Amino acid sequence: MPAEPGDQETGALSKLLDLSIPAHPEAIAAVVDAITERLERLAVPEQKRCEVGLAVQEALANAVVHGCGNDPSKQVRCQLQSDPMGRILISVADPGPGFSPNLVPNPNSEENVYADHGRGVYLICQLMDEVHFESSGSEIKMWKY
């Protein structure tokens, strides 16, 4: 997936988008749409775009709700990058204290099947090829090959 003119080269990664939004649920959709639109222009297949879009939606939702406590005075940052092999990297960072992904309950367990929350992290890990939590969990980096 070639970089477009104007993309910034940072080492082996090309920065395609760098967005900051206030921590409000309504601000998330615009970022998800911007990312999927950019991927469409780069001829990324639809199925992959859908999977990346949903993973970004989940990561941003967690950042807004848990990282920022739905405080619109705080900012969530989202970056879209690609490497020379065409692999996509998406980073979402919030100013919160972070969390331990190992402590997230398993949504597939019997007692959680009808739960109305708690599936976001699990979904991200299912949709993306690699997921890394950094900065004590306040930043997530997701790869899609």
Next chain:
Amino acid sequence: MSKIPPAGMKYLSFYGGTFLCANKRSPHCLPLTCKTPPLPVTLNALRIVTFQHCSAQGLVRRIVLDINVRKRSQVQVIQLRGALRMGPAVDTLRQTFEEALGSGDTRIVMNLSEVPMVDSSGIGVLVRFLALIKQKGGNIKLSQPSKFAVQTLRLVGVLNLFEIFDNDDAAVESFV
């Protein structure tokens, strides 16, 4: 602020933290201070829009979700158009279900043919109310869910909680 909506379509606009209600062909600003909008008692068609400031285009009106509710043979058929994700879309669906429960409507068909994305918040509302409605002897059945919606429901292990149909007619008839 927004175009005059087509006749019969109620618009609920979310603008800068305040909900403005536009009725039929005479939109008027009715600022509401509550966080979630008070929905009409008989909800037929609702379009949820949001306004966002864009540096390039100024004030941009974005359609969040269309919800169309109709009753067929004592079954509520709810058709959604748009992404079912955290925010006004999920909040409004939650209220729609609460209204149905409050009215004793426990037979519900959800048409998801035009729902390209269901996030974990949307899934949460679906399964939570599926459980509540089943406790009252009812059910929520899915009609024509989009391919990606099916994939998402399967990924989180809840697809098998729902009965799925190829069209609304079959889903409605299954309640008989």
